[in-house]
Amino acid sequence: MNEQEQAEQQRGVFILGGEGSHRGFWGEKAKGRGWGVVIILVIAFIFVPSFGWPPIVLGVLAAGVLVLITSATHNGSILERRVRRKRHRESVKTRSGDYHPYDQQRVTMLTAALEQTAKTKDKGERAARVEWARELAAMRATPDGADGMGWLQSARGIPGIAWHGPVGEDPYLSVAFAVSGQLRGMESPDSTLRKAEGFGALLAGRAAPGSLLRFVQPVTRILPADTALQEWWVMTNIDDEAPEWAKKSYEEVLIASSAGAMVQRHYVVASWPLNARFAEKARKFGEGRDGWRRLMAAEIESAQRGLHDAYFGEAVALTARGTTAVIRHMQNPSRPLDLVRDLAPTDLGERARGGEFSAHVVEGIDPETGAQVEWWHRTAAIRAEHLSVAQRTPLWLLPLLTGSKLDVIRTVSFHIELIPASEARRAARKDLVADMATEHAQTAGGRIPLDEGSVRVLAATRRRNDLAEGGGHHGTNWIGYVTITSDSKEQLALDSRELEELCDTDAGIHRLEWLDSYQSAASGLTWPIGRGIKPDEPTWAARTMRMLAGKGEKEAIS
Known part of the structure; x- marks a missing residue:
């Protein structure tokens, strides 16, 4: 197959997936975790002269815990799940997820009611005050989105x-x-x-x-x-003298075709x-x-x-x-x-x-x-x-x-x-070098590389070629x-x-x-x-x- 045929075969085909960010010192992912481990170990070594080997042990254990709770799974990391649960509990407690469209008249009425019952001792009015305050908090000019x-x-x-x-x-x-x-x-x-x-x-x-x-x-x-236009057409164009079964038949067609x-x-x-x-x-x-x-x-x-x-x-x-x-x-x-x-x-x-x-x-x-x-x-x-x-x-x-x-x-x-292409070109070149180094490390010593690695190298190569000077891509x-x-x-x-x-x-x-x-x-x-x-x-x-x-x-x- 010559180069022209290969180019024609590849036209309209691209590689997408696996690349969530540009590569860095810690790889494509887990940059925060990598720096977190470094900070923990540095702090541990700072206390070594004063306390001896225990800070090193504690530092290694803390780094291990950090890696465990931040490791990505198909359900997210342990840390992400805990953050979501805490956020939800706070939302339920404060009812911050409630939203009412802003109504100036209602705001004025609720504010006046709260002021009038500010020193009330009646339990019913106290419960009502809680609901009024929550409604005021939920009333905003724009929804959360x-x-x-x-x-x-x-x-x-x-x-x-x-x-x-x-x-x-x-x-x-x-x-x-x-x-x-x-x-x-x-x-x-x-x-x-x-x-x-x-x-x-x-x-x-x-x-x-x-x-x-x-x-x-x-x-x-x-x-x-939506069959509204078709129904409108029937209402304006059907013969008034048409039999009922014909009108019913057209209605059945609309129902069957839109189901x-x-x-x-x-x-x-x-x-x-x-x-x-x-x-x-x-x-x-x-x-x-x-x-x-x-x-x-x-x-x-x-x-x-x-x-x-x-x-x-x-x-x-x-x-x-x-x-x-x-x-x-x-x-x-x-x-x-x-x-x-x-x-x-x-x-x-x-x-x-x-x-x-x-x-x-x-x-x-x-x-x-x-x-x-x-x-x-x-x-x-x-x-x-x-x-x-x-x-x-x-x-x-x-x-x-x-x-x-x-x-x-x-x-x-x-x-x-x-x-802009000039900025994307530099990042693409770095990504290609990192991917090629990763693939080389995987094949070292006669090991069989992962298929994902070779496909990623191919994707990075094509992206770098697309971003070459004169290509018109960004x-x-x-x-x-x-x-x-x-x-x-x-x-x-x-x-x-x-x-x-x-x-x-x-x-x-x-x-x-x-x-x-x-x-x-x-x-x-x-x-x-x-x-x-x-x-x-x-x-x-x-x-x-x-x-x-x-x-x-x-x-x-x-």
Whole structure:
């Protein structure tokens, strides 16, 4: 087979899995544990001159305990499990998982009631005071999944620009685009590869150091088919003189065709960090927030062009109310996905009940019937280190997105951070050297190496070749999330097991990391708001180059 045939055979095939972070002194994983062992042993040796050999024994025992409690298993480490249980106990005790949408009138009434009964000795009033205080604590402007979210631009008929300031994270702006998706109907293999390459070109085009857009979040919402349009067509087009059996027959067709059918709605969220470079660029468009909005108008138009060129169809930037409607639907699927008539941009949350270790429980209302409904949500993380190391095609996630084996409402979201090629190239070179050294150590003395090691070397080699000068590729940092929704606790448990089985057997995801003990906040990781990815930590050399580059020339026209 010649080189051209080999290249054609490898087109559209990539290796994904096993690499959760860049290699380091302690290897790809367990960096914190390695430094912890070093610190323990150093402290032990410091006390040797004063106490002799006992500090060494205690240090070795402490290091052994640290290794045991931090060793990763398919259920997480002992330390992680204890932290989750403690977090859950605190949540139950304080009822911090409860959420009530903010109501100024209710707040005023409860505050007045607490003041009036401040010195009461009646047991009934004391119990009522506890409930009033808990309700006040649960009443917040935004739900846990959208903590610190507001709007830079929220008027009707124009793109909604969300302004985020989560606690402990850097602020950023985000815009959600509704897209039709790349694959529609039957597509040839060449067409599928061309569209996958188009998405790669979109990411590469925005990963350059001068680009302000740094994060992209594709979101796919999978929900039961809605026959409302077909029913409306029947009501407006069927002959009034048609026999009843004919009308009944069409109703049976709708029921039979929609049973078990799931449809997909696709979104792409773009995020812009609010850093010094953004502020400097915005000054060229105007003063203050007006400059920000004008700059974002240009960025939104550029993102729409990129999505169109990447075969996503017509990319429509959602308004603030449109984005809010999607978020509310993801909490309460009884609400239609596009229902905006009763919403303001700040109406982001549905009433939620805490106290569940493995679920985010929403208590909503069906807008069509007015009946009370309850929905149970559970979110899991899809990390690179939990994927089997194997060659994959662009359709590797298709069983999770469209598979008929899983008849459950779900949202699948991937967060992608764009890393300039110059920074990714250095990390790829280090990873390749580390992987080759590991494989050499495994084969030393005639030992049979692990298959995972050779595949990892192949993946690192291809990544380094892709990032070579002139290749047009850039680096990425990514993580995926999936949220499933059921109408009861028992059904949620069953759906969780089915999802794990589907991911393991059909998608090569051998472990889903359920984000238990903080599921109310985890739900927001699949909402179209760009939450859920930890930015890649640049190397010392990359940080130095960024500092030397500065914010740009103030005198430049752009």
